[in-house]
Amino acid sequence: MAKNGPFELQRHFAHLRSDATANVLEVNETFWQDLSQGQFGNFKNEYLVSTLAFDQNWPVWEMHPQGDEVVVLLSGALDLVLEKKTGNKVICMSGSANWTIVPKGVWHTARVYEPSVVLFITPGEGTLQRPIDLL
Numbered sequence: 001m002a003k004n005g006p007f008e009l010q011r012h013f014a015h016l017r018s019d020a021t022a023n024v025l026e027v028n029e030t031f032w033q034d035l036s037q038g039q040f041g042n043f044k045n046e047y048l049v050s051t052l053a054f055d056q057n058w059p060v061w062e063m064h065p066q067g068d069e070v071v072v073l074l075s076g077a078l079d080l081v082l083e084k085k086t087g088n089k090v091i092c093m094s095g096s097a098n099w100t101i102v103p104k105g106v107w108h109t110a111r112v113y114e115p116s117v118v119l120f121i122t123p124g125e126g127t128l129q130r131p132i133d134l135l
Contacts, residue, residue, distance in 0.1 A: 009051035009119070016121075018045040035124075043124030050122065054078065055115045060129040061107045067123030069108075072099040076116025083107040 003024060005012075013031075015023040025031070025040060025048075034040065035048075045066075051074070061083065071080060077094035082102065091100050094113075102108050104123070109132055 010053065010117075013051075014049035015040060015043075016047040016049060046124060048122045048124045049120070051117060051119045053115065053117050054110065054112045057111050057132075058109045059132055061109045061132050063105060063107045063128045064102070064123050064126070065105055065128065066125040067104050069102040069123065070099060070121040071102060072097070072119040072121075074117040074119055076118075077113040078116045078118075079111040079113070081109050081111060 003022070005024070007024060011027050013025045013027055015025050017023065047067075054076070071093075073093040073096065075096050080091040080093060080100060080102070082089040082091065083106065093100070107130075110118075
């Protein structure tokens with residue numbers, strides 16, 4: 001795929017490599033399966049830039065053991081919930097251009113209050129998910 005674009009945020013993700021180059025990844029019906037099976041590499045010291053739309057709470061907790069994740073709210077309203085030993089920390093995000101950093105190794109999920117579009121810059125190596133109990 002050509003590198004020049006323009007690209008649609010929800011149909012094309014960016015793979016930021018450790019050598020400071022970028023690759024365009026086309027999102028299709030097998031994208032997440034291909035990603036989990038290593039079709040795009042192992043993401044060691046690399047990042048996935050993705051944009052996803054949500055209209056309901058996330059069904060899982062997620063954690064990135066190899067690095068911090070940048071989360072940018074482009075539109076909508078949601079709470080990003082970070083699991084802490086002393087109790088969950090809730091980061092309220094609404095409108096547009098709110099962003100936060102989810103620290104390396106912190107489990108997180110989201111409560112969605114209105115349809116939202118979120119941009120993620122995710123350290124891909126070793127990402128974990130676990131089922132969520134109802135919030």
